[in-house]
Amino acid sequence: MNGDDEDINRNRAVDWGLKAYIIASFAFVFAPIAASFVFSFNADRFPSIPLGGFSLEWYKAVAADPLVWEGLRNTLMVGIVAGVISTALGFGAAYTDYRYKFFGKQVYLALALLPPTIPVIILGLAMLAYLSRINLSGNALSVIISHVVVCAPFAMAIIRLRLSQMDPALEPAAWNLGASEWKTMRHVIVPFTKPAILGALFITMAVSFDEFAVAWFVSGLNETLPVKVLGFLQGQVSPRINAIGTFVFVTSMTLVILAQVLLSGRTATARPAADEQE
């Protein structure tokens, strides 16, 4: 934003107003998270001002709890497996959309992108009803299946966007140079979409990591971390929740930021060099 002061077409009062507005919005959105973060390091039993001393005791308490470890293990396992499967499915759906024209394509796309628009309670209930009927409810597999349903559309949207930036001549150019369709997939389509594939992987993992409602319905005894947290809350209000919350937030944000870096990094380098005379 260099040279703002030089810009005669900007009203300074409006500028400051907009900046204040942005700061206020972010403060409102992040205040609860920040509070949770601060109180997770507070020595006092109850969240109150003034703060007590700095302490890691709630983190220690969390680390000592085997139930938390079990929840974390479930969460990581479900997140990774659901992320990989969702990304693979999303890639397939996005490539189908990119490559083929067929009757009912609009319906196909609408259906593929539908799951995130369904209220999670309904989705969770439906999953429970369906999975219990085929004897798959109440275990980690059922959470994975449910999370794939929720996550795959995100992966598809991300990869589809990347494919839409591809020169339509790139794929036929590879065929023309002797690459079969499989080789083109491996040597052209996948390398081109790689940033989006990795981005989709991190985003879907983050979504699965945070997802609570559907997991609550179908997880049974194999609770993921967010479900465990609710369990704690129902029993007692403990600052341990702040510690877990902070940990989950940091992990998710890391994944999302990684995805952001991957998805925006390529477009910056793809800008063509200025045409110099040879």
Place this chain on the structure above:
Amino acid sequence: MQRDTLVSFEGVVKRFGAYVAVQKLDFQIHKGEFLAIMGSSGCGKTTTLRMLAGLEAPSEGVIRLSGKPINDLPTWSRDTPMVWQSLALFPFLNVRENVEFALKMRGVGKAERQRRAEQWLDRMQIGEFAERNIAQLSGGQRQRVALARSLVVEPEILLLDEPLSALDAALKVRMQSVLKNLQRETGITFVYVTHSQSEAFSMADRVVIMSRGVIEQIGTPQEIYRTPRTRFVADFLGSSNIFTGKVTSVGGAGIALQTDSGPMQLSASNAASAPVVGSTATVTVLDTKMRLSVTPPADGVNVVPVRVIGEEFVGATATLYLETAKGQEIRVQKGHEELTGLPLGIGQALFTSWSPEDGHLVAGG
């Protein structure tokens, strides 16, 4: 000059749904020639090229490469590399990897791949950019990468789909001579699709002119320029004046017509087939073959009284725009020295004329 046939189109038709992109294409591409396919957008030139590359399947007819039908051969099994309008370089590979791509797909070993890529990088004078990203290259350098990438497999034929359209005028001319020299040195058959007359005429040995999915004329640039065979070609090239009228007599001495601009005569040998008396016919005369004078010429043949309506200077030549009494525009092109001494003010009355040898009858009226 009869040469071996490399590619032949035999009754090739291409339909997209109800739309006919190419109708009944019958022509040959000779081994080692530089063939340009020219026409305005939607004339079927790119479809023709894509059928040859195997990117579109013909709806009817047979395409043969070296005598063998290739209709059912998938793109990747043909040796018909193409240079794309967008160039379609792989942005995630560097220059060397782009050039090696086709060899890698064909299972050529690493050492051999490197050796052959090196050879083409040097030949296209882009060796120093070998490790660069595509995004770091200029337009002309990318062009060279695209050529090297296609030629590295040393094909018999190279297809080019308006590859120069993105370049500025000066670079375009430079790349034209690069392409022409490359074709001459390698002896590879080039099939070059373009809408630009100057590109086609400056590089090609033969030019195919297409319109609405039909070939209007095939010939050397000189043939087409001097004697456009159809009215469309004459209009498209824009270098001839066109007169339409009724044939009044056909004989050994010549053909006579009555047009809006007066009676006209042309040599009998300047018609592809003898016209029928009473039928409508169209005569083309190159704008460089038109004569100008203040008084009507003595022989009195093909004389049209005109008025000057404008003039335009392009380098060493001037184009004069004239109008007949009936309002038809006539163009005359002359060197400056030929025009000195002629009064050329707007509205000036002049006489334009041409010799019967310079009028040509086009097919199909």
